[in-house]
Amino acid sequence: MAAMTREETQALIQEVLEVYPEKAKKDRAKHLAVNDQSIEQSKKCITSNRKSQPGVMTIRGCAYAGSKGVVWGPIKDMIHISHGPVGCGQYSRAGRRNYYVGWTGVNTFGTMNFTSDFQEKDIVFGGDKKLAKIVDEIDQLFPLAKGISVQSECPIGLIGDDIESVSKKKAKEIEKPIIPVRCEGFRGVSQSLGHHIANDSIRDWVLHNRDGDTSFESTPYDVAIIGDYNIGGDAWSSRILLEEMGLRVVAQWSGDGTLSEMELTPKVKLNLIHCYRSMNYISRHMEEKYGIPWMEYNLFGPTKIAESLRAIAERFDDKIKEGAERVIEKYQAQYDAVIAKYRPRLEGKRVMLYVGGLRPRHIIGAYEDLGMEVVGTGYEFAHNDDYDRTIKEMGNATLLYDDVTGYEFEEFVKRVKPDLIGSGIKEKYIFQKMGVPFRQMHSWDYSGPYHGYDGFAIFARDMDMTINNPCWKSMQAPWLKSAADDAAAPVAASA
Amino acid sequence: MPNVMIRRKDDGGLLFYVAKKDMEETIASVETDTADAWGGEVELTDGSRWYIDPISPPPSFPTTLRFKRAEV
Numbered sequence A: 001m002a003a004m005t006r007e008e009t010q011a012l013i014q015e016v017l018e019v020y021p022e023k024a025k026k027d028r029a030k031h032l033a034v035n036d037q038s039i040e041q042s043k044k045c046i047t048s049n050r051k052s053q054p055g056v057m058t059i060r061g062c063a064y065a066g067s068k069g070v071v072w073g074p075i076k077d078m079i080h081i082s083h084g085p086v087g088c089g090q091y092s093r094a095g096r097r098n099y100y101v102g103w104t105g106v107n108t109f110g111t112m113n114f115t116s117d118f119q120e121k122d123i124v125f126g127g128d129k130k131l132a133k134i135v136d137e138i139d140q141l142f143p144l145a146k147g148i149s150v151q152s153e154c155p156i157g158l159i160g161d162d163i164e165s166v167s168k169k170k171a172k173e174i175e176k177p178i179i180p181v182r183c184e185g186f187r188g189v190s191q192s193l194g195h196h197i198a199n200d201s202i203r204d205w206v207l208h209n210r211d212g213d214t215s216f217e218s219t220p221y222d223v224a225i226i227g228d229y230n231i232g233g234d235a236w237s238s239r240i241l242l243e244e245m246g247l248r249v250v251a252q253w254s255g256d257g258t259l260s261e262m263e264l265t266p267k268v269k270l271n272l273i274h275c276y277r278s279m280n281y282i283s284r285h286m287e288e289k290y291g292i293p294w295m296e297y298n299l300f301g302p303t304k305i306a307e308s309l310r311a312i313a314e315r316f317d318d319k320i321k322e323g324a325e326r327v328i329e330k331y332q333a334q335y336d337a338v339i340a341k342y343r344p345r346l347e348g349k350r351v352m353l354y355v356g357g358l359r360p361r362h363i364i365g366a367y368e369d370l371g372m373e374v375v376g377t378g379y380e381f382a383h384n385d386d387y388d389r390t391i392k393e394m395g396n397a398t399l400l401y402d403d404v405t406g407y408e409f410e411e412f413v414k415r416v417k418p419d420l421i422g423s424g425i426k427e428k429y430i431f432q433k434m435g436v437p438f439r440q441m442h443s444w445d446y447s448g449p450y451h452g453y454d455g456f457a458i459f460a461r462d463m464d465m466t467i468n469n470p471c472w473k474s475m476q477a478p479w480l481k482s483a484a485d486d487a488a489a490p491v492a493a494s495a
Numbered sequence B: 001m002p003n004v005m006i007r008r009k010d011d012g013g014l015l016f017y018v019a020k021k022d023m024e025e026t027i028a029s030v031e032t033d034t035a036d037a038w039g040g041e042v043e044l045t046d047g048s049r050w051y052i053d054p055i056s057p058p059p060s061f062p063t064t065l066r067f068k069r070a071e072v
């Protein structure tokens, strides 16, 4: 299918909105837009970070998911208590695939689930005593844990438990930091507020811990990787590039991260932010308090990698600038080979994305390196500053959808007929059953890493094996197939 | 009276960031921007106008300041 014109895209949006009742239609209309690169400020064309409509199927998570799952969870040497009933933590356990090194259950705890398992009596009589007991148990069973965070689930705020005072008291007793996080799921409209709350708790309880301590020897080349959650090893394949160009990575936030790395971050020279949405708050705070500048970067696909490495090097002296060039050159043969191999197989394929807070714009470059085109993109929980950054990355007259509903997404796909969809697990099986190739772009569909040059090779292979998989030609039962069907089926066309 | 964080952009311009609202705008003009004072009415690129009593000596950015909405 040829690219849609602005009018066609607008008409498609109108058509999809048609089924809604008047009020819902008015609201949803604000969240759907046709991209116009000439617009400077996204708020002129799209509304974001608003409460989802009751009755529609949203794909968002909750503040607890943003804090426990995203920001705090990957701090591997701490124990994060999912404080409240057992389900919130158990059903999301290890789902994000934040890789880490260490002995799980001994000195690292990333994939384990710790919960206070609230019962009726805890709701009625309060859970503070239980929390205190859990802290003692943790201290006894896992002596190598460096600290504890208390991640509140919905009931904690509702029954008014005082987790702060318990945390303070117990922290003194066990002589380890205990961080209470008020990230009850009902706060905010999506996981986004959970990121913010988690950032604030790091600011209030962690960051200043070593302010007076000068024992850490810093170098002029110290940087911190912030907002890289090491999904499938992403932070590692990023880190090696930075180190090869001569920088010293002091901290990784929070993929494969540790408490002491976070405490040392105020001593770095530059903060590198991959996921702006979830970690911009703490970066702004460090800029104001410690004078550490921060910058966003993007390590998806060779074009963006080269751009980012050069931009990072700009902040340093010639040694690092040469380093950046050296790294780009060193890997050139490798990524040229990847492009030579996969581009002919993927050229011209059209992609629709719907992911969290960063990838809907960050991955575009990687697809373009493979000759593919992103024809629709949207975020679960972005704010306007994210869309500001997206408009320029997307082609004119492409679709933008914020907090898209299950229904809208399906209708868009039926009409736009992309060759590939990149979204989450909840969307995966629907679209696969519709016969559209699909990649799970939150956890890389059990693959990864996708960051860096090494990641790009894996990314290209994964996209190829999904789009060009022979299974898409077998979507119809053989006895139902007539010769003419082959051409008519929407599936066959895209496979 | 929101708390506003003012920081420098890469191109030297000033950004006006309201954490509570996740609003980030470029500052278009500042009424008083001299060697010994900074403040007064501040206009953003989206057209909105804010006010702060001029501060002297001028603050060093980034910093958090309390702004009022300017009267129209």
Ligand code: SF4
Residues within 6 Å of the ligand: A062, A063, A064, A065, A088, A152, A153, A154, A155, A184, A185, A186
């Ligand atoms: S909304 Fe509340 S109950 Fe649901 S997962 Fe989040 S914290 Fe748990």
